Amino acid sequence: VRIDATATPAEGELSVDYYKKSCPNLQNVVQQTVTDKQIKTSSTGAGVLRLIFHDCFATGCDASILISSNSFNKAERDADINLSLPGDAFDVVVRAKMALETECPGIVSCADILALAARDLIIMLGGPYFNVQLGRKDSLSSHASDVVGKIPMPTMSIEELITLFKNKGFTAQEMVALTGAHTVGFSHCKEFADRVFSNESDPSLNPRMKLGLRKACHDYKNRTTVAAFNDIMTPNKFDNLYYQNLPRGLGLLSSDVALLTHPQTRPFVLLYAANQTAFFRDFVLAMEKLSLVDVKKGNRGEVRRRCDEFNELNTSN
Numbered sequence: 624v625r626i627d628a629t630a631t632p633a634e635g636e637l638s639v640d641y642y643k644k645s646c647p648n649l650q651n652v653v654q655q656t657v658t659d660k661q662i663k664t665s666s667t668g669a670g671v672l673r674l675i676f677h678d679c680f681a682t683g684c685d686a687s688i689l690i691s692s693n694s695f696n697k698a699e700r701d702a703d704i705n706l707s708l709p710g711d712a713f714d715v716v717v718r719a720k721m722a723l724e725t726e727c728p729g730i731v732s733c734a735d736i737l738a739l740a741a742r743d744l745i746i747m748l749g750g751p752y753f754n755v756q757l758g759r760k761d762s763l764s765s766h767a768s769d770v771v772g773k774i775p776m777p778t779m780s781i782e783e784l785i786t787l788f789k790n791k792g793f794t795a796q797e798m799v800a801l802t803g804a805h806t807v808g809f810s811h812c813k814e815f816a817d818r819v820f821s822n823e824s825d826p827s828l829n830p831r832m833k834l835g836l837r838k839a840c841h842d843y844k845n846r847t848t849v850a851a852f853n854d855i856m857t858p859n860k861f862d863n864l865y866y867q868n869l870p871r872g873l874g875l876l877s878s879d880v881a882l883l884t885h886p887q888t889r890p891f892v893l894l895y896a897a898n899q900t901a902f903f904r905d906f907v908l909a910m911e912k913l914s915l916v917d918v919k920k921g922n923r924g925e926v927r928r929r930c931d932e933f934n935e936l937n938t939s940n
């Protein structure tokens with residue numbers, strides 16, 4: 624038990640006050656950077672939310688996803704499933720890190736910056752506030768091969784998805800709450816093309832939406848950057864419309880649709896569709912949990928000077 628509330632937290636202990644003495648202006652600096660970036664580039668928020676999810680599910684919340692590849696090593700961010708993560712999501716973390724290296728050099732980990740940036744962006748999009756525990760260390764390695772099988776894909780069955788989340792300590796309900804993140808952002812055509820170009824009648828896909836997506840994606844194999852909103856109703860607002868869309872045939876990914884179909888997840892979709900307060904409450908709890916998955920403490924990690932490079936280059940990273 625810490626009696627002196629102003630004492631520096633013990634090494635290895637996470638706390639909302641972790642940088643209170645060493646970098647008192649941290650939260651303001653991150654918030655300022657994130658606000659400027661999101662106003663200029665509105666796709667940043669959704670990108671960062673997906674970025675932290677992919678970081679935490681592969682090797683824990685340790686900023687391993689921010690490392691650049693080099694001639695010795697193909698890093699996580701170059702794993703196939705991560706190639707669609709937008710550059711602006713990486714950029715906002717780099718910018719916050721640069722500002723912090725002026726403010727308090729060598730103090731704040733990139734993993735903590737990512738967690739704070741995600742929180743601030745969720746609020747900017749209209750979502751709920753939550754506290755972020757701090758004191759994560761940055762990873763000492765990053766390999767594209769570590770990502771394989773850790774990140775969910777829309778082609779997976781609900782059973783496979785439930786198992787994947789369970790392996791990281793999340794219940795089916797927490798999975799449904801977290802996937803409410805699809806209330807913002809985009810998916811590229813190849814992620815939902817099989818639904819849209821199927822000639823079989825599909826009661827889970829509104830015919831007008833199907834037609835619209837066919838048009839938008841008609842040349843998707845050549846125009847690989849074409850994407851559609853995950854939440855067609857309020858694509859830039861963090862709300863519960865994602866869940867409301869599903870019973871109306873307005874879900875985009877087959878995994879989104881499956882959440883409504885399957886008896887183990889359906890009750891939670893219906894709950895969150897009817898009750899945004901319940902969604903926000905459960906999303907906050909699940910996000911706090913997500914941001915603590917396999918956190919590295921003490922000498923299991925380092926505080927990077929640059930978020931895209933280890934402090935010491937070596938051939939075994």
Ligand code: HEM
Nearest residue numbers: 669670672673676707775776777801804808809810811878
């Ligand atoms: C059920 C499991 C999930 C599956 C199968 C899944 C799959 C996907 C796919 C295929 C995309 C489109 C990527 C692209 O084409 O660029 C996407 C986007 C996105 N995902 Fe998920 N996801 C899942 C859960 C989650 C969770 C738990 C979060 C965060 C907490 C999340 C956050 C996002 C966000 C914010 C986007 C939009 C990214 C952007 O606009 O740049 N997803 N997801």
Ligand SMILES: [Ca+2]
Nearest residue numbers: 678682683687
């Ligand atoms: Ca990681």
Ligand SMILES: [Ca+2]
Nearest residue numbers: 806854857860
């Ligand atoms: Ca929305």
